[in-house]
Amino acid sequence: MNQNTDLLTLRSVSKSYGTVPVLHDIDLSIRDGEFLTVLGPSGSGKTTVLRLIGGLEPLTSGEIRLDGQDIGHMPINRRPFNTVFQDYALFPHLTVSGNVGYGLSVRHVPRKEIVRRVAEALELVQLGRFADRFPAQLSGGQRQRVALARALICQPRLILLDEPLAALDLELRRQMQEFLKSIQREIKTTFLFVTHDQEEAIGMADRICVMEAGHIRQLGTPHDLYYKPNCEFVARFFGENNLVAGQLGMVQGELRSIETALGRLICSISGQPHLKAAPDGASAYAAFRPEALHLADTQDTDNRFSGTIADLAFAGSSTVATIAAGVDSAAQRLRLRVPSRVDGSALKSGETVSLSFAPHEGHLVLA
Amino acid sequence: MQPAERRLSLLVTVLAFALPVLFVLVPLAIFLGYSFFSVDQGTIVYGLSLGNYVRFFTDPIFLPVFWNTIVLCISVAIICILLAYPAAYFLTTLEGRWRYALLMLLLVPLLMSYVIKIYAIRSILGLNGFLNKALVAVGILQQPSTLFVFNMNAILLTLTLLLIPFAILPIFLSLERIPQVLLRASDDLGASGLQTFLRITLPLSLPGVASAASFVFVLAIGDFLTPQMVGGISGFTFGRILYSQFGTAYNWPFGAALSVALAVVVIAAILIGERFGRNRGTSI
Numbered sequence: 001m002n003q004n005t006d007l008l009t010l011r012s013v014s015k016s017y018g019t020v021p022v023l024h025d026i027d028l029s030i031r032d033g034e035f036l037t038v039l040g041p042s043g044s045g046k047t048t049v050l051r052l053i054g055g056l057e058p059l060t061s062g063e064i065r066l067d068g069q070d071i072g073h074m075p076i077n078r079r080p081f082n083t084v085f086q087d088y089a090l091f092p093h094l095t096v097s098g099n100v101g102y103g104l105s106v107r108h109v110p111r112k113e114i115v116r117r118v119a120e121a122l123e124l125v126q127l128g129r130f131a132d133r134f135p136a137q138l139s140g141g142q143r144q145r146v147a148l149a150r151a152l153i154c155q156p157r158l159i160l161l162d163e164p165l166a167a168l169d170l171e172l173r174r175q176m177q178e179f180l181k182s183i184q185r186e187i188k189t190t191f192l193f194v195t196h197d198q199e200e201a202i203g204m205a206d207r208i209c210v211m212e213a214g215h216i217r218q219l220g221t222p223h224d225l226y227y228k229p230n231c232e233f234v235a236r237f238f239g240e241n242n243l244v245a246g247q248l249g250m251v252q253g254e255l256r257s258i259e260t261a262l263g264r265l266i267c268s269i270s271g272q273p274h275l276k277a278a279p280d281g282a283s284a285y286a287a288f289r290p291e292a293l294h295l296a297d298t299q300d301t302d303n304r305f306s307g308t309i310a311d312l313a314f315a316g317s318s319t320v321a322t323i324a325a326g327v328d329s330a331a332q333r334l335r336l337r338v339p340s341r342v343d344g345s346a347l348k349s350g351e352t353v354s355l356s357f358a359p360h361e362g363h364l365v366l367a
Numbered sequence: 368m369q370p371a372e373r374r375l376s377l378l379v380t381v382l383a384f385a386l387p388v389l390f391v392l393v394p395l396a397i398f399l400g401y402s403f404f405s406v407d408q409g410t411i412v413y414g415l416s417l418g419n420y421v422r423f424f425t426d427p428i429f430l431p432v433f434w435n436t437i438v439l440c441i442s443v444a445i446i447c448i449l450l451a452y453p454a455a456y457f458l459t460t461l462e463g464r465w466r467y468a469l470l471m472l473l474l475v476p477l478l479m480s481y482v483i484k485i486y487a488i489r490s491i492l493g494l495n496g497f498l499n500k501a502l503v504a505v506g507i508l509q510q511p512s513t514l515f516v517f518n519m520n521a522i523l524l525t526l527t528l529l530l531i532p533f534a535i536l537p538i539f540l541s542l543e544r545i546p547q548v549l550l551r552a553s554d555d556l557g558a559s560g561l562q563t564f565l566r567i568t569l570p571l572s573l574p575g576v577a578s579a580a581s582f583v584f585v586l587a588i589g590d591f592l593t594p595q596m597v598g599g600i601s602g603f604t605f606g607r608i609l610y611s612q613f614g615t616a617y618n619w620p621f622g623a624a625l626s627v628a629l630a631v632v633v634i635a636a637i638l639i640g641e642r643f644g645r646n647r648g649t650s651i
Contacts, residue, residue, distance in 0.1 A: 056551055076554045089552035093570045103556035106566070154556065 006156060007032040007190050009055065013062035013072075015048050024214045025062070027239045030158065030192060030292035035184050037193045037201040040211035040268045041237070047162055049211070050194045053078060054160045067155070083160040083293040084153035087167065088143045090135040096122070103154040106139055117315050121149040124183065141172045142180050147178070152187060162195045166199065177203050198238055202226070210234050226289075228272060228363060233286045235365045242293065242334045243285040245367065251276055258286045261326040262305040268364035274363050288357045290320060290337035294345075296356035312349050314340060321347050323355065375502075395630070401623035411620060419624035421538065429608065429625070436605035439519065439631060440587040443526045444580045450527070451534035451579060452572075457534075458543045465563025470539060474532050481529070485596045488525045492597065493518045517599025525597045526587045533586060534579040542568070576642045581640025585633050 006029040015023040019215050020367070023045045030036050034295060040046040040153035044249040051057040056078030064072040071079060082103065090099050101118045109117075122128045135143055144164060153157050161180075165173045184191050195201055200209050202222045208218045210225065210233075218225060218234045235243060246260030254270040265286045269275040278284070296304050307325030319340045326332040336355065338347070347353070387481055401416045454473065476484065491497045492515040498510035515521055535591050545568060553563040591606030598604065609629065612622030 054555060076551075077557045077559060081555075083552070083555045085548055085552060086507070087548065090565060091549060091552070094455050102566075104556040104560075106553075106556060148558065231576070279638070340598040 006030065007066070009054070009065045010049075011058065011062065011065065012061045013049075013052060015045070015057065015060045018158055022074060022214050023052075028209060028219070030190060032208075033188055033190055034206040035181065035191045035193065035204060036193060036209060037241045037313050038209045038211060039195060039198060039201040039202055039238075042196055043213075044211040045198075045214040046194045046211045050083070050160050050162050050192060053192065054081055055079045056083070079318040080157045082154050082156040083161055083162060083165045084147045084151050085327045086145075086162045086164065088135075088147040088164075090125055090143055090146055090150075095134055096127060096138070099146055100153055103149060118151055121153040123187070124152075125149045125317050134209055134251050139177060140168050143170065144176060146181075148183065152183075152189065156189065158190045158192060161191060163195055164193075165195070165197075166194060180204065199355035210238065212237070218351075229287065229365055230272070230274075230367060232285055232365050235285065239256055240289050240290050240335060240337075242290065243287050243365075244334075245283070245331060248280055248284050248364070250280070257365060258284055258364060261332055265362060266302050266359040267364045268360045269364060272359075275366070278366060284364050285367060286360040286362055287365055288309065290363035291318075293334065293336045293355055293356045294338070294357065296354040302359050303357070303362065304354060306352055306354050307332075308352050309347055309349050312343070312347060314322070316340065319347070323353070325355070385594045394450065397624050398623045401620050402627050404620040406618050409617060419621045422621065423628060425586060425623055432603055432608060433520075433605050433628065436588060439523060440526075440584050442523060443530065443587045444583040445525070446527045447531050447534040447583045448538075448576055448580055450577070451531055451538055455535050455539035455542055456524045458539050470535075473535055477532050478527075481592065482596075484529060485525060485593055485619075489521075489529055489597050492521055494523060517598060518601045519597070519598070520605065521597040522594045522602045525593050526590065529593065530583045530586055536576040537582065538572060538575040541572045577640045577643035581636050581644075584636045586634075588629065588633060632637055
């Protein structure tokens, strides 16, 4: 497996239901062996992408290429992909081994081999003891693993997972995330995972594809998306963020200034040539994370502004302060995240504080 | 709970048990009781004896007719299933509104008078009926045949036609209850359309098939009107014997014994239908 070669390529793929378009000219390459997460709010078209690849929906236009061949119109049962459905879709009248072996038995694999491979697959998902149970006798997490075993036993080129963890409670979801990731590492198969939960996406994905309103907004590693969002949507959607509107100013090497209601802010544009190229005065946002913001000390000369603490919220390991900043003090609400301390926060509600963030921790997105 | 409320709920409970007891169990018990009585010169002798049952098992007339009737009704059930399954399957492939409109249309005959339907079918099956005319017209028959009326065939055909709606409904409901995602999952795992039907759709619809079969069988075996009207002399069924015991022969105790025999078969059919009609505790 080579993570640098493309397994599957979507070229200007569009999908409409009747006259309602749900995907607009999507281009997407899935690399061999990667864990790619498609992340987006509901209605963003993320599940449609998965269903088009899996063959569960017909393509309106465009092509899906596998090994240089367009499989966009190949019937679902001939595609070398398998799906883990959102509500598992286990066959209620078959036992766990009947379910897991289904894909092999419809392909007329010899009985002995089916038995062997089913046992292997159940071992992999740690369900060896449950082979003779019916789906109704299993817990949610166990059904989930049966669905996974059923998909991976066919040795598909790509496993499609449609929000498979949505129905599980928080603790179980965490366990399953780790479990899925470890399975993926073990069998080295490409996973395409659809979710609306960004925490899930960050924790599991090699790369994340953020979708909104039928468009791909950004494709990159979780780190890239977090620190170098390329648009307002990603900056707001992906993690907590402070966005301050303004007009772009001068470029200074890897930094660029932006004139905002909080004064002139300096932000990093490293590795983002389109920000360097944007004209002066263009509308943009300065974006900085709540954990990048801090109480200013005397050394902070850049990105310094004052604000009033409007609210303090204790959130376990950290405390989040909501700050009213800017000239007209209702103009801008910012969030500040500081580590919690046992003897109470140094911050006081109603206090006016001086704040700052380091230029390399701020970034810009075009409006 | 308030005392008034408690009294009301007690009343509801009593009624819930009392009504079936009063209208089902008590009549059945009376039948069972009568089956041990006998008749002497038109009056019922209230003395217990097994005479009626001995007569039923030893008289060469009753057991063969009993057996033939069971075979006939099993045949009716099988034919109904074979015709109803494709119809129900077709219905589930239709879009929402058409699906129910057509289902209603198929169920309309249930609202019509039973006797009128039998007359209508009889005129279709008769010597100058539509069936014979059609078969002669297309050249399958040289001349009208008497094969279709006043014999066992006629009963078979008529019962099938009359009872098909009772088979379509449960099969349709069981097919409709199968989640579409299971069929997609089967496709996704590489199954062909036929494989998906045989391995997923068919097994998951078997509960509906089982209740359809037991419905049709039970309704067919209890029917005496249809054999009476289209069976002629050769189409003699157990229902007709039963009817004659209560009617012309005026031998209620023996009729009751025959009813008990019939009830045993009906209960067995319902239990079998129930046994296979249950999903193995495997809702999704």
